[in-house]
Amino acid sequence: MSKLDALWEYQKADLVTDDFENKAKKSPRRVKLLKLRALIAEMQEQLQKIKESLAAYQENVASFQGEIETQEGRIASYATKLEGMENSESEGAAELMAELRASIDKVRSIEKQLAEMSNSLTGMDRQQKEVRMKAMKARAEYSQLKAAYDEEFKGASEELGRLRAARNALGEKVDAALLQKYKNIKLICSPPMAKPNGDQCGGCHMSLPSVVLTALKEDKGIVECDNCGRILYQP
């Protein structure tokens, strides 16, 4: 028995293990969970942005309200001054009237802006409530699904543990350096071993040079495909 026979058996068990692991990773529940998790994170980010916008808006509202108070104070003082004026001071009165009107216009313009902001605030508030509600639903769905998946995962990881143990037991029959070589090749291409198919590599399907074919026939050590680097196995 060539030392590659043991490695070939190891590869069979290794591929079965990988296959099982990949299928477990693609479990619909797991895929759904990952999607939900991403969705929840996205909504949290959205909520944070809304919160920041709301805070900025509220700050603006406060400063506008302050401005209105200032203007109202001015309006009151202009009005008092006007009341105390004689007709002879009509020039000064006209100036005061102009300032009074300017203040009133300013107040109206700020009130208009505040009304617009209030609409935006209502919109943001509604959006915040909607996103919160959706996030809550997604979280509930997530924890429900997570419980089911945890059960599934427990079963799968037990099976995976068995498969790995069986594979590792086969690995112990393989020369350690050879096994390491197999693992190194696997990082680049999998499966790392291939049987020749006629004069072609069974892995990459490229023609094998005659020197490689001869080496294989003579069973002289480890022969690799020059093209893909796989270990060639001729049973």
Ligand SMILES: [Zn+2]
């Ligand atoms: Zn090849």
